[in-house]
Amino acid sequence: MALATTPYGGGGYEYQFVDTPLxxxxxxxxxxxxxxxxxxxxxxxxxxxxxxxxxxxxxxxxxxxxxxxxxxxxxxxxxxxxxxxxxxxxxxxxxxxxxxxxxxxxxxxxxxxNSDGCQFEDVTCSNDCGKCLQRQYLTGHVEDECVRRKVECQYCHITREHQFIENEHKEQCPKFPIACPNKCKADNIPREDIDEHRKMCPLEEVTCPNDCGMTLQQQYLTTHVKKECPRIKVDCQYCHITGEHQFIESEHKEQCPKFPIACPNKCEVGSVPRDDVEEHMKMCPLELVQCEYHVVGCEERMARKDQKKHNKEKMEEHLSFTTHQLTNIQHNLANSQVEAVDSKDKLTTKITQTGKDLATTKQHLSSAVKTIDQLIQRLQQTERDTVSQLEKYKDEFSMRIEQERNESKEQLAVTKDDLTLKLQRTENELTITKQELTVTKIEVRSTKVSFADALKELADTKADLKSTQEEARKTKDDLTQQLAVTKQEAKKTKDELTQKLTNTQRDLNTTKQQVATTCQNLTKAEKEHITLAANTDEVLAKLETKFQTKITEIETAAQKRITELETKLEQKTQQIELIISDPRIFWYNTVNYQASKLSSGDQVVPVIVKMSEYTTKKSDGVRWYSDSFYTHHKGYKMCLLVYATGYDGYMTIFLILMEGPYDDQLRWPLKGHCEMKLLNQISNSEHHLENGRYQDNGHKRVTSGERCSYAMWFSIKFISHEHLQKITPTCQYLKDDSIFLQVDYKLGTV
Missing domain, CATH: 3.30.40.10 (Zinc/RING finger domain, C3HC4 (zinc finger))
Structure with missing residues (x-):
């Protein structure tokens, strides 16, 4: 039969009939x-x-x-x-x-x-690989060709997708056989055992365990460590200590106490241990020694073994030396007795004279004591004058520091007031900007102009903040400069006081302690002054940080507000485009009707609805309809009906089914399941969940207007007004006189 087209779109059966229909x-x-x-x-x-x-x-x-x-x-x-x-x-x-x-x-x-139906129908691979082919080839593709079919790794036996096993898994499989990286004879080693193999691989490069710095293949390591390594551990054959071979053979041989060395006199003993040489020299027969009679004048030296022979040969000479020595001793003893008598007489005379000198010295000491008392009185008077003068300098310096500190505090207070005033001015400007941005919701065309104005005002605000920041920085520089000048003056004053104290110390040694104390006080005052300067810098830094944080918060809030307005503008534009679109558009699609294929397990996207001016709606007792929404793309059209006043102290909610533009391609009657949440606005927990009552008798298409009385779901006592308005540290449902409701709708079987 001939097929015709119409401007209204085709609504009949477009199949090829066996016999031409009447x-x-x-x-x-x-x-x-x-x-x-x-x-x-x-x-x-x-x-x-x-x-x-x-x-x-x-x-x-x-x-x-x-x-x-x-x-x-x-x-x-x-x-x-x-x-x-x-x-x-x-x-x-x-x-x-x-x-x-x-x-x-x-x-x-x-x-x-059906899966056992037309074998020529184009179907998509059930493994979601994206391949489209005839049903008759689907089984072979899924089992043998699909890159996402499940296969088992022949090495580690895990089951994954074919493309993963053949690509990524081969690079990671712990059981996959690989060759030794040293190219030894082993070429079929599991990847997870490669580290253990390298520990035994004869071609693995290793470092000598004795830290000699030598790197060699593992097959030669044993020979090197036992025979060739210069740092091999060996025992000294003399003292039996253990050390490195090169140390034992070089340095230790020069120090070993048991190492045999030859007698320096080359006696018959030959060699003796190094630590026994001194004892050996005391008995060595070839050691040169003095004659036993050297105290009486014999100056000859001979070998120890010849000492007896020398004494025998020089006996008469030694006797002569001894007799002469005794004669000298007797003569010296007589002279000593005479000198002792003379010394006794001189000592007696000297003692008498010393007594006279002591009496005279006693008189002089009395006069000196009087003079010292007078000097002490003068020193005490000078000390009092000095202390008084130092106290005066200290008071003057403290007054100057206190005055400068007060001036700094006043300047900081003035600066802080100016900055606070500018911050308040900025916040007021931002509030005005926020109000102007809110007004832009009224009309779509005026939104862009309001955006431009808001952005311009935001730029001006940022410029003002930048100027304020520069002024704060300039004020900080001025204060820093003033503090530096004050510090220089304090340092100059300190130098002057130090000079005066130094001059005073030259005259009065007894005032050193007082001057030191004064210096410590001055140092403490200087530290306090430095601390004041540091505190000033810290205050300015905190103010600067606060300014920067405030600017960041303002920019973030403004950007967030702009993003929200852009989103709302886009949504509004889409709604307007839908409204002004050609009313002749026919929504039925004869090929793509996926919406009618939704099964009982299909989950739609949750929808969040905002209800503003809750208090007004509750007091006026009005019925509030939310903006319409869809269960899914080209899905069922719905809205919420909320009675804020409700029933018996509770808020009441209905989920309403509406007539939608896609109803022709959807499945009827409609069944499903709904969950309604009242969202906590300060935390992602403690939401109020209400299953309510679902109208389980099914719903046919709506043909009696945009809104109807078909309530898909309702809850007469959704939440009490008292519970809704209750505020805890972790939960708040009503905020800024607005609430948020989340609709979770799941389609059911027909």
């Missing part, structure tokens, strides 16, 4: 066998329900017949024709691909959709 079954608008046929009473023609509704939308005379133009246009549902059309035989839509199936219109959907 003309009475063909829709006069889309020229296809009618889907849900209606019969006109005026001319007897048949129309699809969807074609008829579309024609009525675009016809200027809404009640006229689209064929005969009879204004008394009345139609009735032709159920007999509907049954006849559904029983007509059609070819499979994949006939050109080779499918020979023929069957009734009622059965073609099952034929195309």
């Amino acid at each position: 003309d009475m079954f063909v829709c006069k608008i889309c020229q296809y066998p009618s889907r849900e046929p209606y019969l006109s009473e005026c001319c007897g023609h048949t129309f699809c329900k969807s074609c008829l509704e579309a024609a009525r939308r675009v016809t200027t005379v809404t009640k006229a017949c689209p064929i005969c133009r009879d204004e008394e246009f009345v139609t009735i549902r032709n159920r007999q024709a509907d049954r006849a059309i559904r029983s007509l035989h059609v070819f499979c839509t994949n006939k050109e691909k080779g499918c020979e199936w023929q069957g009734e219109v009622n059965n073609i959907i099952n034929h195309l959709g």
Whole structure:
């Protein structure tokens, strides 16, 4: 049969029929066998329900017949024709691909959709690899070709996707065989055992464990450590200490106490241990020694073994030396007695003279004591004068420091007041900006202008803040300079006082302690002054940090507000575009009707709705409808109906089903499950969840207006007013006179 097109879109069955359908079954608008046929009473023609509704939308005379133009246009549902059309035989839509199936219109959907149906139907791989192929090839593809099919690693036996096993997993598999990195004979080592293999690999480069710095292959390490390493541990054969080979053979041989060395006199003993040499020299027969009679004058030296022979040969000479020595001793003893008598006389005379000198010295000491007393009195008077003068200097210096400190505090207070005033001015300007931005919600066109004004004012505000920051920095520099001048003056004063104290110390040694104490006080005052300067810098730094933080907060809040307004502007623009779009648009799509395929497990996206001016709505007792929303893309259209006043001290909520633009392609009657949450606005916890009561009798399409009385879900006592307005440290539902409701809707089976 010939296929025709219509400006209203096709609403009939577009299948290829085995026998040409009767003309009475063909829709006069889309020229296809009618889907849900209606019969006109005026001319007897048949129309699809969807074609008829579309024609009525675009016809200027809404009640006229689209064929005969009879204004008394009345139609009735032709159920007999509907049954006849559904029983007509059609070819499979994949006939050109080779499918020979023929069957009734009622059965073609099952034929195309079932897994054991049409083998020529294009289906998508069940592994979500993105491959589209005929159903007859799907099993072979899924089992043997799909890159996302589940396979087992032949080495570690984990099961993952084929493409992961062949690519990423091969680079990580702990059991995958790899060759030794040193290219030894082992070439089939599991990856996880490679470290253990390298510990035993003969070609692995290792460092000598004795830290000699030598690097060599592991197969040569044992020989090196035992025989070649210069730092091998060996025992000294003499003292038996353990040390490195190179140390034992070089340094230790020069110090070893048991090392045998030759006698310096080359006696018959030969060699003796190094620490026994001194004892040996005391007994060595070849050691040169003095004659035993050297005290009486014999100066000859001989070997120890020849000492007895020398004494025997020089006996007469030694006797002569001894007699002469005794004679000298007797003579010296007589002279000593005479000198002792003379010394006694001189000592007696000296003692007498010393007594006279002591008496004279005693008189002089008495006079000196009187003089010292007078000097002490003068020193005490000078000390009092000095202390008084120092106290005067200290008071003057303290007054100057206190005055400078007060001036600094006053300047800081003035600066802080100026900065606070500017901050308040800035906050007021930002408040005005926020109000102006809020006004921009009224009209879409004026929003962009308000954005520009807000951005300009924000730029001016940032410029003012920058200027304020520069002024604060300039004030900080001035204070720093003043503090530096004060510090220099204090240092100059300190130098003057130090000089005066130094001059005083030259005259009065007894005032050193007082001067030192004064210096300590001056140092403490200087430290206090430095601390004051540091505190001033810290205050300025804190003010600067506070300014920077405030600027950041302002910029963040402004940017966040701009983003919110841009989002709202985009949503509003989409709504306007939808409203002003061509009313002749027909929403039915004969190919893509995924919305009608939603199963019982499909979860829609949660929707969050804001209700403002809660107090006013509660006191006025008004019914508040939220903006409409959809369960999913091209899904069911719904809205919320909220009674803030509610019933018996509780707020009441209804979930309302609305007439939507996609209802023709959706499944009816509608069933599902709903959860309603009242969101906590200060924490992501303690939300108020209410399952409520779901109308489980199913819902047909809405045809009686945009809003209707079909309540999909309702809760008469959703939440008490007392609980809603209660505020805790972790929970607050009502904030800024607004609440947020979250709708979680899940579709159910029909």
